Amino acid sequence: MRRLLRPVLAAATTTLAALACTTPAGPATAGTAPVDASGVSAGPVASADAPYDVLVFSKTAGFRHDSIAVGTQAIRDLGAANNFTVTATEDATAFTTGNLAQYEAVVFLNTTGDVLDAGQQGAFESYVRAGGGYVGVHAAADTEYDWPFYGNLVGAYFASHPAIQQANVKAVDRGHAATAHLPQTWTRTDEWYNYRTNARSTARVLTTLDESSYSGGGMGADHPHTWCKPYEGGRSFYTGGGHTQQSYAEPAFRAHLLGGIRYAAGRTKADCRAESGYTTLYNGSTSGWSQAGPGSFTNADATLTSVGGMGLYWYSAREFTSYSLKLDWKLAGDDNTGVFIGFPPSTDPWSAVNNGYEVQIDATDTADRTTGAVYTFKSADIAARDAALNPPGEWNTYELLVDGERLQVFLNGVKINDFTNTDPARSLAGHIGIQNHGDGDDASFRNIRIKDLGTPGGNTTIQAEAFGTASGVQPYPKAGANGGQTLGYVDPGDWAAYPGVDLTGVTSFRARVVSGGPGGAIQVRADSASGAVLGTVAVPNTGGWESFADVTTTLSTVPAGLRNLYLTFTGTGSGLFDVDDFTLVRTTGGGPRSGPVVGLAGKCLDVAGAATADGTKIQLYGCNGTGAQRWTVTSGGGPVVGLGGKCLDVSAGGTADGTKVQLWTCNGSGAQNWTPQVNGTLLNPQSGRCLDVSGNNSADGTQIHIWTCHSGANQKWTLP
Structure with missing residues (x-):
């Protein structure tokens, strides 16, 4: 029978971080607001917007x-x-x-x-x-x-x-x-x-x-x-x-x-870019979070608010490698906090300071330790930061986009920092956390969510309990588990879904499991719990509920791009097994790599409007780190896979100069085959023509098409 659910206690806690700040900037201050008859607050009253x-x-x-x-x-x-x-x-x-x-x-x-x-x-x-x-x-x-x-x-x-x-x-x-x-x-x-x-x-x-x-x-x-x-x-x-x-x-x-x-009117800023495929780490529930060091966070109205410190409230359930982390934050006044990334698991908050990186929140300190700075390592673009920043009393949104050892910081949708780690003793891969800096530093956080982008060209490991949605299964605290929890209470017919997982180049599946029960099987699927089975792996009784083992299976017909990954479970009886974590294994050497494709004037190959419909325009646009500019390529050539797992396509398989390039369902045709050339061009062998920016025009929105290869600047592309 199913094991009894044991409640997991997760107090809202404290965080650490180093000091930080720069010149304040932004619009209104906030005052007290009335409430309506139902007791709903009317919100902060803007009192200092420019007319x-x-x-x-x-x-x-x-x-x-x-x-x-x-x-x-x-x-x-x-x-x-x-x-x-x-x-x-x-x-x-x-x-x-x-x-x-x-x-x-x-x-x-x-x-x-x-x-x-x-x-x-x-x-x-x-x-x-x-x-x-x-x-x-x-x-x-x-x-x-x-x-x-x-x-x-x-x-x-x-x-x-x-x-x-x-x-x-x-x-x-x-x-x-x-x-x-x-x-x-x-x-x-x-x-x-x-x-x-x-x-x-x-x-x-x-x-x-x-x-x-x-x-x-x-x-x-x-x-x-x-x-x-x-x-x-x-x-x-x-x-x-x-x-x-x-x-x-x-x-x-x-x-x-x-x-x-x-x-x-531009008097308050917000990140209004389309968003999909994110997994909630915090939106009221503190499951998976742990406190390191003194102080705490109160947890009310799905909002964490700092108390005392210095401490670190960190997501201990799993580590992340390449990912997009988004969160909303607000300062009460001239306060200090930060977001830590890339640190190893530890109950000592100073481990994050000494081994990871802090993206600072405090707009009144020096340039290398102000809002948007990678604390003491790289200042934000102060002009861009000031133009994007909302003042104390108003909410702001960070996106921390980590691609290998590159970190891009977006404030309310605007890129304000671009930092690459070159210190062999540190890494951007690791845990994430938020800081409670000390008495009098009042900071609040909401809606912390993450999209796992995997390791470009490498394997992706996911904690099984970090699902987006599920049926039947639940996280289970367990000694010996990576991250301290497993995916437990597995019965036949249960499933767990993991949104926004990059499946490009995945060839096999490996899971760390434990079972003192009858065992069963894990089926790997894409897009839905009833989607085609990509592979099935048997899970035996491992000799007890404390004895972990690895099980592996090959996968076939795996779709490319960011997809919703489903694990479905089969067997006889109940309490079949637990899953600690699982790894998506990719081919090595010359394998696929994901990231932006950068061209003329340092701008990016972009899917117009972040749409996924067949025929969507492919254009040149200022690089912004969104999924609309993330492409998966292979060194030796082949399809270039983008948003929605769809491919870079020459319209109607055309071969004439000026034939537009579009997004289209991947079909293996010559219209979707691209070969990188040593001179930086990207050749479509079927047409014998190169990917080209129309009219050598670097304006946002310029159509991408094919043209006779000439190796000019508008045909040079830097691949991930």
């Missing part, structure tokens, strides 16, 4: 909402209290290049139907591309169905809605000014839209709808409701709320709307 101007546009050519007038007044009230002026209009002739240039943001407030003519649409496109901001409220998604630019800007079109009713809104990203004040579950009454497509592939989803809490939902378990995105030089924010007049009297909804306006 700006907002255009509210509410023209309708279809259904007209009776909330437009009160919505307009609510935005006027927000402007009066938060240092922006409001011009409200339903006159589309306001959409000229000259007139729009005076506004930092344009709000489409419950617009419907076709509201702009071709010239006005062109002016608005130019406005966004010049850095303008867009806010879409509710029926803004029921607008301009035949204008592709607008459809991409808003993120998704309206499909249907049920009757007005109460529902639960899930705040899945509370690092944005529009959602930072919300609880994890926000219960309110409104009209809840279903959308024709899911915005997640091109935008950062901030809230979703819990369809089990109301009637008439039509999108299933993943129902985006609010999202944001950078778009062609500008910024876009959309909220599905705002149908009813009562919405605009709710303090929490008004603060939600204000946060979206501030983001669109």
Whole structure:
């Protein structure tokens, strides 16, 4: 029978880190906010934004909402209290290049139907591309169905809605000014839209709808409701709320709307890049975390807040090699903390200082120990940091992108540091942790998540208990296990899923197991628990629940690229075995390597809009470390595999100069075969032509195509 579950105690703890800081920068300070009738905070009140101007546009050519007038007044009230002026209009002739240039943001407030003519649409496109901001409220998604630019800007079109009713809104990203004040579950009454497509592939989803809490939902378990995105030089924010007049009297909804306006206007920063494949390390549960050293973190409202120190709160469940680590952080004032990476397991916080690296958080210290600095090793780009940084009282988001011994630091989606470890005594591979620096240093953290990118060209080891989702199985604390836990309670039919695992070049599977039970088998699958079996390995009774053993099997027809990996379990009886960790083994020598492909002007080969549809444009774009710029190549040539496990493809297998290059399902054809040349070019043997940047144009968004090989700068590529 299944062993009884033993509770795992994980106190929210302290962290260590070395001192750090530089000149403060950024917009508003935060004050005290009111709460609405349900007790939901209305959020921090921005009190020091530089003045700006907002255009509210509410023209309708279809259904007209009776909330437009009160919505307009609510935005006027927000402007009066938060240092922006409001011009409200339903006159589309306001959409000229000259007139729009005076506004930092344009709000489409419950617009419907076709509201702009071709010239006005062109002016608005130019406005966004010049850095303008867009806010879409509710029926803004029921607008301009035949204008592709607008459809991409808003993120998704309206499909249907049920009757007005109460529902639960899930705040899945509370690092944005529009959602930072919300609880994890926000219960309110409104009209809840279903959308024709899911915005997640091109935008950062901030809230979703819990369809089990109301009637008439039509999108299933993943129902985006609010999202944001950078778009062609500008910024876009959309909220599905705002149908009813009562919405605009709710303090929490008004603060939600204000946060979206501030983001669109560039007065607060956020990482609004699309995101997928991340595993949660902390979002309220401290399972897998351990305290080293003095002090602690309180754990309330899915937020860790530092107390005393110096100590280190570290994720002890597993180590990481190449990965993208994201987390949201906030300082109360002139405080000090940091994020540690690349250190060995230890109960001594100074082990992280002496063996790992700290990415500092403290904007008032010297350049090599300020926010964004690799503490005492490399300063951040201070100008880029200052432009991206939100001030104390507001949330910020870090991405620490580790690719081998290279670390790139992104602040609110902007790259601010690029550091390569050359010290043989240190490594970027290891554990991660957050610091509680000392009394009076008040720092908070939310939503710590990670995407395992594996070891480029090498093997990937994953702690089995670090699954993203699972059925039946649970982590089990066990002496002798790597990381202190195993994946336990394994019964026939159970499964565990590991999102965003790079399967490129994987040829076999090795697992460290332990069993005092009947044993069974592990099946390895991709994409779903019922996907094709890539390989099966038998797990015997190892001689007892304390006796570990390795089991191995070869894998076949393994798909390339980042995929969701599933382990499914078979056998007879219950309590079959535990899995400690497992390793994806890759071929050696000339094997696949993953990373950016860098070309003209130091910019990267990029999948437009981070989309995965067949035919998506391949373009040149400023390097940003996202999955849209991560490619897997093989030294001797072959397919170049990118986002969604799809391939770099010559459209229709063309051979003429100027044939566009696109993303397409991998099919083994000559259109997807690329051979690196000694002069730095990338040859498509079928056409005899080279990968080329159209017109030798280094502007973001320039189409990639094939052209007669000439070894010019626009045909030179640096591969991972």
